Amino acid sequence: MRALQHPDVEDLSLPAVLSALADPVRLRIVAELARSGGIVCGQFDVPVSMSTLSHHLKVLREAGVLRVTPQGSYRTHELRIADMERRFPGVLDSITRAIAVA
Numbered sequence: 807m808r809a810l811q812h813p814d815v816e817d818l819s820l821p822a823v824l825s826a827l828a829d830p831v832r833l834r835i836v837a838e839l840a841r842s843g844g845i846v847c848g849q850f851d852v853p854v855s856m857s858t859l860s861h862h863l864k865v866l867r868e869a870g871v872l873r874v875t876p877q878g879s880y881r882t883h884e885l886r887i888a889d890m891e892r893r894f895p896g897v898l899d900s901i902t903r904a905i906a907v908a
Contacts, residue, residue: 823890826869829862831853835863835866837902846881
């Protein structure tokens with residue numbers, strides 16, 4: 807399994823983060839991750855194909871919203887809560903709370 811690149815905290819861009827979160831499927835992914843703490847790729851409950859899910863996860867990873875960690879033959883996805891809070895205080899928390907209310 808090849809290593810995936812994650813942007814450094816200093817390289818996170820608010821426009822890139824907000825653009826990644828502008829899609830309803832990606833918001834649903836973020837909501838699931840916020841509730842669970844971490845999910846293996848095939849376990850997301852979203853109404854899209856695996857290839858489309860992979861695309862959405864890539865967009866979120868490249869924006870710095872989530873981290874992908876290899877776990878044997880699987881990959882676990884989790885929100886980069888501490889990194890996001892350090893770079894953009896309150897943004898991810900506000901978004902996940904708004905998603906929960908909606």
